[in-house]
Amino acid sequence: MQADGSIATSLGDYSVNLGTFSAAAMDRAGHLATGLPLASFAGKSALAREVDVLVHRLARHGLVEYRLSSPRDEQDLVVIEPQVAGYWPQCAKLGNGDTVVLSRFAYLRRRGNEMVLESPRAGALFRIGDPAIAATLAALSRPQKISKLRRHAASFNLDLLALLLDSQILLKLDAKSGEGLRLNEGDGNLVLWDFHDFLFHTRSTEGRHANPLGGTFAYADAVPPLPAVRPPWPGKKIDLRKFSTSEPISPFAKLLRERHSIRDFDDEHPITLAELAQFLDATARVLSEWSGANFDGGPEVTYSTRPYPAAGSAYELELYLAVSNCEGLARGLYHYDAGGHALVAIGASAQQLHALSTAAEFAMDAPGPPQVLITIAARFGRISWKYSSIAYSLILKDVGTLIQTFYLATTDMGLGGCAIGTINIDLFAKMTELEFHVESPVGQFALGRGKKPLAAS
Secondary structure, X not given: OOOOOOEEEEEOOEEEEEEOOOHHHHHHHHHHHOOOOHHHHOOOOHHHHHHHHHHHHHXXXXXXXXXXXXXXXXXXXXXXXXXXXXXOOOOOOOOOOOEEEEOOOOEEEEEOOEEEEEOOOOOEEEEEOOHHHHHHHHHOOOOEEHHHHHHHOOXXXXXXXXXXXXXXXXXXXXXXXXXXXXXXXXXXXXXXXXXXXXXXXXXXXXXXXXXXXOOOOOOOOOOOOOOOOOOOOOOOOOOOHHHOOOOOXXXXXXXXXXXXXXXXXXXXXXOEHHHHHHHHHHHOOOOEEEEEEOOOOOOEEEEEXXXXXXXXXXXXXXXXXXXXXXXXXXXXXXXXXXXXXEEEEEOOOHHHHHHHHHHHHHHHOOOOOOOEEEEEEEEOHHHHOOOOOOHHHHHHHHHHHHHHHHHHHHHHHOOEEEEEOOOEHHHHHHHHOOOOOOEEEEEEEEEEOEOOOOOOO
């Protein structure tokens, strides 16, 4: 209870204000600690509506779990943990005549002393409390008819299967869907994803999981830090210092040594549109286009050449600019058309732009938001159409080369920049209305005019 009469919930250092509620609603909500049946606030009474508002506000922040219990012994068969903001369990429609199969992205693993069922496509994970359910899930690696499951599976629970279907952990097959293999799940863009690549993308970014993220120092008490410089190997050493000079031998070598991250930007003298155009021209513009076949009898594929290297000349990376402070350019979200060397405005809301910039500011531990925040997104199909098993790793290598190109350009132009390690792929999907498995962020870079250090007095 807060001083103004509102209530807040907290988890560690994280706190959310939930608003003001009646004493009766507060009393009912107190049962959330042990479990509050959904049916108890599904009615139309004023109390039920009030509790429903409260629980949905908690759910928007991922602060509610959902238990599926056995009516016989009150054992938790499954506990559902939301992985995306606003998840709410929905039971998809299932009948005896329906055929279902596990998604090829679904996996069951041990987490501590629990078994959890997950998928990078799902908005929640499922903690499995009954071992018999795991056996049923194993049977679903092959398509199964609901009527057959009801006859043979002792752990069968239609509600659970309906929840798994809603979460895309299960697929419903029709007569045209075959055996539920790769080509039968989702659209053509999803077909191009390997399991490990899709999992790595969703679990190494923010927005589609609830795991700790960033500099948490989770193992500081268990393992000592590694030294900054690796201890030398034993054996004969060839000293190279006699071939080196104290001063850079070329302008490029000087540029490399001067490159560094800048997180504090001069908002009284922001980057200009002309400088931004020059920066994009130097780092990302299409220089030429050409086409050819990848293999005998294969379709003709188009390619481009740009200032940075890319795996297989695919150039799958796209730039989206969230502009907060740029002289000559309105605040907003823009896509950089690398072929036409132009910026195209995208209709993102002010609230979404603020959330994107604030997250970048927090990730950099900066005193303010970047003047221009560049989100590097990948058109995954450009890489995975050709490469197997290594597609996502190639994309990340390309991101690294592009970010170094950004750093060198900012240093050369007297601007400031900083690579950012995290980004919310779910937020980006909402801003652009792009499916996260089609085109999604793989990196970020803050750009602007850096503040000059204060002169010593």
